[in-house]
Amino acid sequence: MQYMLLIYENEEVFGGPEKDGPAMADIRVRHFNFLSNLGDKRVAGGGLKGTAYATTVRTVDGAQTIHDGPFPEAKEQLGGYYVVEAADLDEAIAIAKQVPLGRDGAIEIRPLIAMPPGVSVQR
Amino acid sequence: MASALLEQTYRSAGGRIIAALAARFRDLDLAEEALAEACSRAAKVWPGSGPPDAPSAWLYRTAERAALDMVRRRQVRQTLLPEPPEPEPNAEDLMSSDDANIPEERLRLIFICCHPAVAPDSRAALTLRLVCGLEIAEIARAFLTNDIALQQRLVRAKRKIREAGVSFEVPGPEHWAERLSAVLSTLEVAYSKAHEDAAGSGRHAGFAAEMLGLTALLASMMPDEAEVQALAAIIRFAEARRPARLGADGSMIPLSEQDPARWSTELITDARRYCGRALSIGLPAPRILNMMIHALWCGRRSLDDPPPWKAVLSAYDMLLALQDNPIVTINRAVALAEVEGPDAALAAIAALEPERFATFLPYQALMGDLLARAGDTTAARAAFDRALELGPGEAEWRYLAARRAALSDA
Numbered sequence: 001m002q003y004m005l006l007i008y009e010n011e012e013v014f015g016g017p018e019k020d021g022p023a024m025a026d027i028r029v030r031h032f033n034f035l036s037n038l039g040d041k042r043v044a045g046g047g048l049k050g051t052a053y054a055t056t057v058r059t060v061d062g063a064q065t066i067h068d069g070p071f072p073e074a075k076e077q078l079g080g081y082y083v084v085e086a087a088d089l090d091e092a093i094a095i096a097k098q099v100p101l102g103r104d105g106a107i108e109i110r111p112l113i114a115m116p117p118g119v120s121v122q123r
Numbered sequence: 124m125a126s127a128l129l130e131q132t133y134r135s136a137g138g139r140i141i142a143a144l145a146a147r148f149r150d151l152d153l154a155e156e157a158l159a160e161a162c163s164r165a166a167k168v169w170p171g172s173g174p175p176d177a178p179s180a181w182l183y184r185t186a187e188r189a190a191l192d193m194v195r196r197r198q199v200r201q202t203l204l205p206e207p208p209e210p211e212p213n214a215e216d217l218m219s220s221d222d223a224n225i226p227e228e229r230l231r232l233i234f235i236c237c238h239p240a241v242a243p244d245s246r247a248a249l250t251l252r253l254v255c256g257l258e259i260a261e262i263a264r265a266f267l268t269n270d271i272a273l274q275q276r277l278v279r280a281k282r283k284i285r286e287a288g289v290s291f292e293v294p295g296p297e298h299w300a301e302r303l304s305a306v307l308s309t310l311e312v313a314y315s316k317a318h319e320d321a322a323g324s325g326r327h328a329g330f331a332a333e334m335l336g337l338t339a340l341l342a343s344m345m346p347d348e349a350e351v352q353a354l355a356a357i358i359r360f361a362e363a364r365r366p367a368r369l370g371a372d373g374s375m376i377p378l379s380e381q382d383p384a385r386w387s388t389e390l391i392t393d394a395r396r397y398c399g400r401a402l403s404i405g406l407p408a409p410r411i412l413n414m415m416i417h418a419l420w421c422g423r424r425s426l427d428d429p430p431p432w433k434a435v436l437s438a439y440d441m442l443l444a445l446q447d448n449p450i451v452t453i454n455r456a457v458a459l460a461e462v463e464g465p466d467a468a469l470a471a472i473a474a475l476e477p478e479r480f481a482t483f484l485p486y487q488a489l490m491g492d493l494l495a496r497a498g499d500t501t502a503a504r505a506a507f508d509r510a511l512e513l514g515p516g517e518a519e520w521r522y523l524a525a526r527r528a529a530l531s532d533a
Contacts, residue, residue, distance in 0.1 A: 001288045088290035089240055090298070111287055
């Protein structure tokens with residue numbers, strides 16, 4: 001099964017909405033190490049720039065509007081994600097526990113909806 | 124009539140059959156439906172042909188065939204499903220007798236139902252339904268909800284297990300520390316529901332019996348896990364005292380006033396075996412200390428034996444060092460009041476902020492008791508009033524109301 005691991009952390013740890021603090025260099029190295037341990041269980045993944053650079057396209061009753069900022073506003077923001085291949089939820093949980101964090105945070109584990117045969121997420 | 128036999132067979136072997144089918148087909152719904160189908164066939168066939176010699180094995184075989192049929196029908200509908208594994212051939216199946224024919228997969232089912240990714244209340248309900256085979260209505264009553272709401276909760280839990288890819292394997296011992304605590308706390312929730320309910324109506328004697336069976340099973344499968352043995356002991360000690368928990372007027376009798384002559388010596392003997400086993404493995408875990416407190420109480424032979432308050436207090440001292448939480452503080456204060464007097468106990472719970480516990484029943488009940496003993500009748504009356512407003516169960520309500528009434532006389 002494929003699972004997406006969504007990484008939620010308070011951006012203040014990384015210098016605020018622009019994520020330009022000194023903690024960024026450190027966490028990058030740790031993610032790099034995490035990735036090398038992950039090997040071919042990694043399907044996809046990436047870090048996100050801070051919410052200062054987020055734009056939201058909202059659709060209400062068919063009308064689309066464009067807004068500055070993330071959706072939704074919260075104490076912890078989505079900061080990055082991985083998509084991993086795991087045998088079951090227990091393996092996904094074990095991987096999620098290894099995801100580096102700047103300080104406190106949460107990793108949400110979401111199973112991906114299965115693709116029809118022949119279609120796969122880019123590796 | 125075969126219906127009593129069917130009911131009895133379902134009660135005794137249902138969990139085992141569902142577990143075996145779930146392990147093989149990796150699908151809880153399918154396992155449940157297949158067993159239901161087998162039961163309805165039994166209800167039709169047994170009265171005419173006479174009940175089979177090995178009713179559990181009959182039910183299992185029939186459910187297995189029903190499950191295979193269901194899988195085939197599904198495959199016709201959506202050809203993407205993988206082939207189910209072939210049944211393991213066993214020529215002696217119908218010769219040898221009964222339960223032995225059903226693969227023992229209940230441990231696996233317990234780990235699936237008690238996965239920490241499932242919401243805690245749903246874990247307990249699911250375990251009672253699938254592993255213990257309790258009726259929806261019975262579980263709904265114990266969880267103070269209605270059948271429809273409980274049914275929905277079970278459906279959501281099963282869907283979560285399926286869609287999130289919860290493993291159908293028993294986790295390796297290296298993961299037991301984390302996974303077992305979810306299993307044990309689930310069983311504790313399940314038992315406390317049975318325990319609370321029985322104080323009121325006594326309807327759930329069977330429910331508690333299921334918990335005895337389940338903890339015995341777990342203890343036999345994990346003989347080296349101290350906390351598993353401890354839980355088996357705790358549930359037996361608590362069950363042993365059930366006959367003495369209520370007075371003739373239906374009001375709660377506090378532990379120290381219960382007549383040990385009314386406790387079940389059989390269950391206490393059984394509990395001591397698990398207790399000894401748990402202690403031989405050792406580890407000063409909170410569950411072990413809780414077990415020791417139960418064991419101390421159940422060591423009392425009659426009301427003439429002095430209550431073991433001192434020993435109970437030192438056990439709570441150790442427990443508090445491991446697990447500093449309000450429940451432990453409150454229970455320790457009960458013992459402290461007996462050993463050192465109500466003022467010492469009031470001083471000990473002064474650490475708990477009164478505003479935070481305004482709506483916490485055990486806190487208000489204890490405050491009422493301590494203030495009454497310290498001679499502050501007005502404050503005691505107010506605390507008992509608050510406790511009564513918080514909606515205790517019938518037995519505890521009667522007890523607290525009597526305590527309050529006794530104050531007014533003084």
